[in-house]
Amino acid sequence: MKQTCLILLLVLNLQIIVCCGPAEYLNDGECCSMCSPGTRVFKHCTREFGTTCKPCTDGEYIEHPNGLEKCLKCKVCDQELGLQAKHVCTYTRNTICGPREGYYCIDSTCQMGRKHKTCPPGEGVKDKGTQFKDTVCEVCPQGTYSNNDSSTQTCEKWTVCKEINKKQVTLGTATTDTVCEEETSHTGKIIAAVIVSVLVLVLLIIAGVVLFKCYTKKWKPSPSVDNRHGEAEMGQPSGQTLLERSEETEDSNKDQTTASSG
Structure with a gap:
């Protein structure tokens, strides 16, 4: 109208x-x-x-x-500038750009993005970065640690070994967790001691048997030596037989008879 x-x-x-x-x-x-x-x-x-x-x-x-x-013309979001399309362009609305994942806008109109900084080992994230704010880091307080570079990870508490039925080996630091190890039960210690004692006893018995056999073998006289020794005591040659001794006796008697007759 x-x-x-x-x-x-x-x-x-x-x-x-x-x-x-x-x-x-x-x-x-x-x-x-x-x-x-x-x-x-x-x-x-x-x-x-x-x-x-x-x-x-x-x-x-x-x-x-x-x-x-x-x-x-629709606006183009330049990825090399740390941007991406937050809302795609339509026939009735222009493109709306926003920061890429892990980036934040350095101005209110988001003409350029910058990567969130990471917190080094020994520091954790106090405030996570947003689309318009960078990451804020803090030094890990006593009892906590962080062992890597991260833009999202906060400081973690040390492990309490007693709470997991383990004993403490090394106390944690700002960059490492507490080191724990399995704690051996009293029953296990007793069983281990008994096994060791039995093994020692068996070894001692075996050693005793071996020594005894060696000793008896060393001092046992040889049968051939004993026979020679007995024969020597009886005045007989070691190699003389019973037949030879009988002939010698007969000859001796003949000699005696001849002597008597003469």
Whole structure:
């Protein structure tokens, strides 16, 4: 609907000023209807015809009612600048960029992103980084530790060995956890002691038997030596047989008889 707000006759140039409605735009003295969001003017209105509009194409947009002949180009989020598309561009809305994962915007309009800093070993994250804020680190307090670089990990508490039925070997530091080890039970100690005692006793018995055999073998006289020794005591040659001794006795008796006769 065409509305004429005011007609002013200027004395110098007699120019007519026409005010159009809120949904119209002025073109060649005519108030034309605006195109809706996502479309542009293809043909301006005339006195006979209204405005002809055409939709925007991919990569273009127009957010508001307009009298533009060209759609606007969608914004591109540069990943090399630490950005990514938070909201993809549509025909009626421009791209909205945000920081990449692990990055934060260095300004309110997020024209550039910067990577969240990491906390080194011995320090933990006090406040995690956000889209518009960097990471805040803190030194691990007594009783806690952190052993790696991280932009998300807080300081962890030392392990309490007693709580897991273990004994403490090494106390934790700002960069290491407490070291624990399994604690042997009294029953296990007793069984181990008995096994060791039995093994020692068996070894002693074996050693005694071996020594006894060696001793008896060393001092046992040889049968051949004993026989020779007995024969020597009886005045007989060791190699003489019973037949030889009988003949010697007979000869001795003959000699005695001969001697008596003479």
